[in-house]
Amino acid sequence: MNEFLTERYKELLGKDFRILERDMEKPCPRYIRVNTLRIGERELKKRLEEKEYVLRKKMNNCFRIISSRISPGATIEHLSGYYMVQDWTSLLPPLCLEPEGLVWDMCASPGGKTSHLSELMRNKGVLLATDKGRMRALFYNTMRMCCSNVIIYKRDAKSIDFEFDKILLDAPCTGTGMIRKTKHVSDISQGEIDYLSNIQKKLIEKAISSLKEGGTLVYSTCSMEPEENEMIVQHALNNGMKIEETGFGNTGIVDPFGYELDKDIKKTTRIWPNESTGFFVAKLVKK
Amino acid sequence: MKIKCEAGEFEINEDMKKIIDKFGTPFAAGIFLKQKNPSIQEIMMKKLDIPKIIVNKMGEKNFIYGKDILNESIIKKETDSGKVIVCNEKGDKLGIGEFEEDIVKNLADIGIYLRKEKS
Ligand SMILES: C[S@@+](CC[C@H](N)C(=O)[O-])C[C@H]1O[C@@H](n2cnc3c(N)ncnc32)[C@H](O)[C@@H]1O
Numbered sequence: 302m303n304e305f306l307t308e309r310y311k312e313l314l315g316k317d318f319r320i321l322e323r324d325m326e327k328p329c330p331r332y333i334r335v336n337t338l339r340i341g342e343r344e345l346k347k348r349l350e351e352k353e354y355v356l357r358k359k360m361n362n363c364f365r366i367i368s369s370r371i372s373p374g375a376t377i378e379h380l381s382g383y384y385m386v387q388d389w390t391s392l393l394p395p396l397c398l399e400p401e402g403l404v405w406d407m408c409a410s411p412g413g414k415t416s417h418l419s420e421l422m423r424n425k426g427v428l429l430a431t432d433k434g435r436m437r438a439l440f441y442n443t444m445r446m447c448c449s450n451v452i453i454y455k456r457d458a459k460s461i462d463f464e465f466d467k468i469l470l471d472a473p474c475t476g477t478g479m480i481r482k483t484k485h486v487s488d489i490s491q492g493e494i495d496y497l498s499n500i501q502k503k504l505i506e507k508a509i510s511s512l513k514e515g516g517t518l519v520y521s522t523c524s525m526e527p528e529e530n531e532m533i534v535q536h537a538l539n540n541g542m543k544i545e546e547t548g549f550g551n552t553g554i555v556d557p558f559g560y561e562l563d564k565d566i567k568k569t570t571r572i573w574p575n576e577s578t579g580f581f582v583a584k585l586v587k588k
Numbered sequence: 589m590k591i592k593c594e595a596g597e598f599e600i601n602e603d604m605k606k607i608i609d610k611f612g613t614p615f616a617a618g619i620f621l622k623q624k625n626p627s628i629q630e631i632m633m634k635k636l637d638i639p640k641i642i643v644n645k646m647g648e649k650n651f652i653y654g655k656d657i658l659n660e661s662i663i664k665k666e667t668d669s670g671k672v673i674v675c676n677e678k679g680d681k682l683g684i685g686e687f688e689e690d691i692v693k694n695l696a697d698i699g700i701y702l703r704k705e706k707s
């Protein structure tokens with residue numbers, strides 16, 4: 302962690318910063334999400350255990366890999382679309398959205414959450430998945446996971462003009478929640494945070510204008526920076542949205558770096574990278 | 589109904605068509621279709637009227653590496669000619685092949701997902 306991030310996290314976390322610092326040294330565990338369109342949780346566990354996997358249940362349809370002999374990307378079960386290698390924190394945005402009807406995944410590639418949304422929809426309704434790039438990865442992931450209700454477009458999300466029942470905005474971000482996995486986040490500067498924060502504001506404005514009245518928007522990032530999270534949610538609250546509890550704990554920060562945000566922003570969920578990848582999730586409804 | 593997308597031909601439903609009519613040709617949509625043979629996605633998702641063969645561990649390994657299957661790797665077969673869905677001993681569908689004399693030619697297999705990721 303560079304000095305810049307260290308100082309920020311010390312201020313945001315207070316004495317809990319020590320826990321983060323301690324966990325930073327530990328290896329980052331891997332998780333898999335069971336694709337219930339293809340197989341049951343128990344059956345998959347049994348099959349992987351036969352291949353000398355040691356798994357521990359993390360949450361419904363999600364296991365932590367304690368140890369494995371074969372890489373989880375190279376098993377028959379993976380190629381058959383029985384699971385996706387995905388951090389448990391990445392499962393929260395689709396679960397929080399409770400997707401149904403006409404759903405838009407604005408920033409979809411490489412498709413971890415797209416395939417999860419499709420699974421939760423049991424391939425019913427329509428799921429529009431857009432991204433500026435990585436089309437092949439998105440296509441192959443949804444195909445492997447047997448998703449049949451997905452339409453994929455290579456587009457800037459800002460160019461889409463339509464009304465949706467539910468929207469997931471898993472926004473491009475600095476990725477500072479991945480700090481235990483990727484070294485590059487150590488170079489993050491205020492300039493980059495501000496740059497992405499501006500992009501996120503424009504994307505969330507697009508999401509708001511594309512939602513039907515009463516429609517739900519889930520906003521998520523794998524960043525730990527309030528400018529990319531709580532402050533973007535504040536922008537949404539200023540633009541006709543109200544907040545709902547995510548169901549995963551009210552851990553949002555309402556007074557980052559001396560700013561005073563709407564108290565309701567507490568209802569967002571912020572997971573620090575102690576146990577996995579750090580993540581932020583907010584659930585918003587159009588008034 | 590069938591439509592042409594950037595990634596090939598696909599099968600979509602009425603609801604999807606409404607969106608596509610508005611936005612134009614997508615990269616991909618619905619279920620992927622191959623030209624002459626069923627795609628892997630179709631094999632997985634549809635009840636197709638194609639007989640099965642079951643192969644042993646060796647056959648499974650060769651097949652998902654894109655290779656053909658030798659007769660000695662076949663444990664059970666519902667036919668010995670034409671197109672077949674290739675399964676392993678657990679019943680997982682590994683892809684589609686076609687009998688050519690003593691071997692089953694690999695037409696498409698799930699190893700594509702691994703090979704694509706690497707390429
Ligand atoms: C955090 S990643 C998304 C991960 C994905 N949701 C998943 O679960 O696999 C952010 C994505 O936003 C895409 N992106 C950035 N700007 C965009 C824009 N204006 N429109 C659409 N996608 C955009 C990037 O290409 C990148 O793939």
